[in-house]
Amino acid sequence: MSFNLTSEQIDIQKAAREFARGEFTKWAREADEKEYCPEVLYKQAAELGFQGIFFPEEYGGAGLGYLEFCLVIEEFWRVDPGIGQSLGSVVFGSDLLLTFGSEEQKKKYLPPITEGEAIMAAAITEADAGSDVTAVATRAVLDGDEWVINGTKMFITNGNLADYIILYCLTDPDNPSRHQRHSCIMVETDRPGFSANKIHGKMGIRASDTAELSLTDLRVPKENLIGERGEGFAQFMAFFNRTRLHIAAQGIGVAQGALDMATRHVKNRVQFGRPLAALQAVQFKIAEMATKVEASRSLLYRAASLADQGIFDHKLIAMAKWTAGETGVRVTDEALQLHGGYGYLAEYDIERFYRDAKIVELYEGTKEVEKQVIARVILGKA
């Protein structure tokens, strides 16, 4: 078992770090304040090859793995979580398409993403269906050669920006198994009956777009079904095994960024005639934070590298995601504490990181859901 990154992985990590440091920092504060991510960044990220890292080359991707994608996400979030999420989520939903889509669908939908011509999304959550995805009520009914879709979706990343969205719909309400009632359908957002409303006032990752979707007699060809009808639940469970890797990388990135800031601050800030870093209480804090980050990182890299070998370890991935989320929240909290009163001011980036970190414990499965997944693998369905 090798724990060393390859030289190519190191180069990718550095490329992402340089791009993020060079460009995100120009926009980060404004992007947070005004709740948007500048178009120029989407364009640059695509030109530099950061979109579609884990897509095979035949779909315009880099043909690399989840580990490489995680390295990029980590570096992006380390510099600015809001912009990191905006650029990292351009491919959101593609994992499902790659795993279950037809050859035709992959050829149609994936290359424009890598070229910076399209943004994707995946929509599951509804006002009354969050962690319980089997409660999703958005209805898709087959009418001749078309699906007719009606319903609403909540908290949809890229809802206003996406060119196409994978929609999790109720297609077979009468199926005796509640895990076989839903299907995934690709919806182009320029079709009549689609509307999106931006959700304002998020606590963190404010640069990233979030929307409420409304679908009214929206019609798509029946070929837009992804994979088999009634397999939506199983598909999304497989999907989460992939996207939780991305999210874990976010938690580690935001934590590392906060640790970087705290380290700089305690070395420079002089109190009682000495830098804060000379105080043992401060040293212990830094040591604890750094250890948490490294431990979370080890778990994620192991899970991601297994995924790249085709082994999606449900339990390990859930552990990596939960731990990374907690590390993000705890380390940003400690980093802010070390900044004292300054950390409470918007002109210090740690204030933003503190707000940004929380989402990692909420989306793509709350930390409680992750723990449930872990326990179920260990204990079975008790």
Add this chain to the structure above:
Amino acid sequence: MKIAVFVKHVPDVAEADLEVAADGRTLKGAGLPFEMNEWDRFALEEAVLIKDEVGGDLTAFLIGDEAAEESLRRCLAVGADRAVRLWDEALSGANPFEIAAAMRGAVGDDNYDLILCGAQSSDYGYGMGGPLLAEALGINSVALVNKMKVEGSKVLVTRELEGGWGEEVEVNLPAVISIQTGINEPRYVSILGIKKARKKPIDVLDGAGVDLSSEGGKLVVESLQAPPLGEGAEFLEGSPEEVAERCLALLKEAGGVL
């Protein structure tokens, strides 16, 4: 056109504090993050721009150990066609004359029309590599160049002088040009570039063959010290606006600047 660029792998001073090693004469390298020397990034970008404009091939050179190869991979990722690394343990802590001899050795019998390098390095900052290499090769040299254009067998350059002045110089090729920062905007490394770099060759030359015997004594570092802390240093605290205001007041008070 045959173009070469020399790059150096140096400690990333933005990330880590430099410390003097136990010998008292060199910098401690262990455990520090390293990256390509800032000046060399501009030299590399200029070399790639020239190659794109006039055609030809670009070879990247580096004097350094295997870990330093990262900077050569960067060269390959942004457009160099091949890379050459020369190293020998004897070059560890070498003076600029010895490094220039190694650079000369790495170039060998290949006749390059244009050789670019950074005006100086961010670690020791001698700024001698380019001119000494030109001397060793017996070709023209211009240092501190902040603008350049290749025209046929000549290159038109602007050299940076004190006080914002520039000097325009026309040089016949072959020549070594030392590049100042700000001459261009170095590009970011792309994922595709990194993948392409993997397929390009990095030749490794044994530096043991380079004769350093006449160079060693030309410059001997006796000791290296961090600058002493100045007397009466004052840390300005407060919001950026308050700090700026106080700064302005202090400069006015001191006179001569504002």
